[in-house]
Amino acid sequence: MSATVVLLHGDDEVLLSNxxxxxxxxxxxxxxxxxxxxxxxxxxxxxxxxxxIAPLVDAAQTPPFLTERRVVVGREMGRFSTVDSLGxxxxxxxxxxxxxxxxxxxxxxxxxxxxxxxxxxxxxxxAAAGGDLVGAGIPRGRDGAAxxxxxxxxxxxxxxxxxxxxxxADHLGEDMSRLxxxxxxxxxxxxxxxxxxxxxxxxxxxEAGSVPPWELTDAVESGNIADALDKLRRMLHxxxxxxxxxxxxxxxxxxxxxxLDGADAADEKEAAELLGIKGSTFPARxxxxxxxxxGSKRVARSIEMLAQADLDLRGATAMPAEAVLEVLxxxxxxxxx
Numbered sequence: 001m002s003a004t005v006v007l008l009h010g011d012d013e014v015l016l017s018n019x020x021x022x023x024x025x026x027x028x029x030x031x032x033x034x035x036x037x038x039x040x041x042x043x044x045x046x047x048x049x050x051x052x053i054a055p056l057v058d059a060a061q062t063p064p065f066l067t068e069r070r071v072v073v074g075r076e077m078g079r080f081s082t083v084d085s086l087g088x089x090x091x092x093x094x095x096x097x098x099x100x101x102x103x104x105x106x107x108x109x110x111x112x113x114x115x116x117x118x119x120x121x122x123x124x125x126x127a128a129a130g131g132d133l134v135g136a137g138i139p140r141g142r143d144g145a146a147x148x149x150x151x152x153x154x155x156x157x158x159x160x161x162x163x164x165x166x167x168x169a170d171h172l173g174e175d176m177s178r179l180x181x182x183x184x185x186x187x188x189x190x191x192x193x194x195x196x197x198x199x200x201x202x203x204x205x206x207e208a209g210s211v212p213p214w215e216l217t218d219a220v221e222s223g224n225i226a227d228a229l230d231k232l233r234r235m236l237h238x239x240x241x242x243x244x245x246x247x248x249x250x251x252x253x254x255x256x257x258x259x260l261d262g263a264d265a266a267d268e269k270e271a272a273e274l275l276g277i278k279g280s281t282f283p284a285r286x287x288x289x290x291x292x293x294x295g296s297k298r299v300a301r302s303i304e305m306l307a308q309a310d311l312d313l314r315g316a317t318a319m320p321a322e323a324v325l326e327v328l329x330x331x332x333x334x335x336x337x
Contacts, residue, residue, distance in 0.1 A: 003096040005131030009106035009118055012137045014177040019136035020073065020105055027071045027101045035067050042076040042109030051079050057088045060100050071101045076109030081116040093125040102131075138176050145169075145176060156183035158190070163198040173211040173234060211235060213249040220250075220329060221290055223336040232329050236322060243313055243321040247306070250332065254302045256283075257291045261299045298335045305331055 006023060010016040028036050038059045045051045056074045064070040080086050096102065104126070108115040123133055138148050149169065153160055160168070172178055185204050190196060211234050219228035235241050235249075256275055265271040265288060272284035291299060309328040313321055 002130070003098050004101040005093065005096060005104075005126055005129045006102070007104045007106060007118070007123065007126045007131065007133050008136055009133070010136030012177045013107070015138065015180075016105065016107060016136045018180060019134065020075075020103065023103055023134075024071060024073060027069075027103070031067060031069070035065070036069065037071045037073065038062075039073040039075060042079055042111055045079060051085070053080050053085060053087075053089050057092045060092055060102050061097055062100075063097070064099050069099050069101060071103065073103045073105065075105045075107065076112070077104050077106050078108045078112055078115040081119055083119065083121050086119065086122055090121060090125045093129045093131075096129055149176070149179065152179055152183060156180075156187050157192040158183060158187055159192070159195040160201070161195055161197050164196045164201045167198045167201055168205065171205050173215070173238070175238060213253075216246070216249065216329075217253045220253075220333045221336050223333055225330050225333045228329050228333045229326060232325060233322075236325070243325055246325055247309060247313060247328075250328070251306050251310075254299070254306060254332075256287045257294065257299050258303055260287055260291045261296050294335065302332055302335060 004027065008016060008019050008023065010019070024037060040056050040059060042051070044055050045053060047055075056072070059072045062070065080089070083090070104122075106115075106118050118133075126133060138145055146169070149165065153165070168179065168182065169176075172182075182201075182205060186196065186201065189204065190200065194200075211231050213235070216228065216231040216235060219231045222228075232246065235246055236243070259275060260271055263271075263274055265274055268281040268285035268288055271277075271288040272281040275284055275287065277284050294302070305328055308316075309324055312319060312324045317324065319327075
C-alpha cells in the first residue's frame with residue numbers, strides 16, 4: 001500500500017477535532033491504536049526555546065513496529081506557517097514512507113497567538129504527494145449550511161421531516177457544530193427506520209445556540225418583539241457577546257439607514273456605492289427597502305434610542321446592561337410595526 005497523506009483544516013474546533021478522530025479511526029481500522037498511532041502536538045515541537053518540525057518528520061520516517069502500518073498525526077501545525085519552518089516536511093512529502101499514513105491538522109496550539117492561512121507550498125506538496133486537503137468547517141451562507149446539514153443527517157442514517165430540520169437549524173443557530181452530537185443521540189434513540197418529526201427531535205436538543213447578527217436585525221425589522229428579544233438573548237448568552245458588541249451591531253445596521261435617508265439613491269446599485277458595499281448588492285437592497293418603510297422620522301428616532309442606550313451602558317443609568325438592551329430592542333422593533 002502507498003502512503004496516505006491528508007491535510008485537515010477548518011475554523012470550527014469541534015468539527016475539526018471530529019474530522020481528525022474519524023480520519024484516524026478509519027486509518028487504524030481493526031488495528032491496535034496504541035501500537036499504530038503517534039500523535040504530536042505543539043509541545044513536542046519545542047526544543048531549545050524554539051519550534052522545529054523535525055520531530056514530526058522523524059516520526060513519519062519511522063517504520064512500523066509489530067504492525068503493518070503506522071499512523072502519524074501532526075496536530076497544531078499552525079506553528080509552521082513559513083516555507084523555512086516547513087522545509088523538512090516538504091522534503092519528506094517528495095517521497096513519503098509507504099508504511100506511514102500522515103494526518104496533518106492545521107490548527108492553533110495554546111502557545112500560538114494567531115492562526116495564519118494554510119501555506120500554499122504545503123497545500124501543493126500534499127497534493128503532489130497524492131494527498132487530500134479536507135475542509136472540516138461548515139460552508140458559509142444559508143444554502144451551504146443547509147446542504148452540510150443534509151449531508152450530516154444522511155451520514156447519521158437518519159430521516160428528518162422538514163419541520164424537524166427547521167427546528168434543529170433554528171435552535172442550533174451559529175452553534176451548528178453541535179449537530180453531529182445531537183444526530184448521534186437521535187440515531188441511538190430512533191434508528192434509521194422512522195422519519196422523525198419536530199416533536200421527536202425537541203426533547204434531544206439542549207440550550208438554544210447563538211445566532212448571527214443579521215438574525216437580530218431581521219427580527220427587529222419584522223416587528224416581532226418576542227422574536228427579537230429571543231435573538232438578543234441568544235447572542236448574549238449562547239454567543240458570549242458582550243452588551244457593547246451587540247449595541248455596535250444594532251448601531252451599524254441603523255447607521256446604514258441614516259446614511260441612505262434623504263440620499264435619493266435610485267436603486268440598490270447606487271445604495272451600495274453610497275454605503276461602500278462591495279460584491280453582492282443584496283444588503284443595500286434590504287437597507288434601501290427598510291429606510292423607505294420607516295421614513296425619516298423613525299430613522300432619526302432609532303438613532304436617538306441607540307445614542308441613549310450607549311450612554312446607559314456607560315453608566316448613565318443603574319439599570320442592568322442586559323435590561324438596557326432589551327428595552328432598546330423592544331423599542332426599535334416597535335418602530336417597525
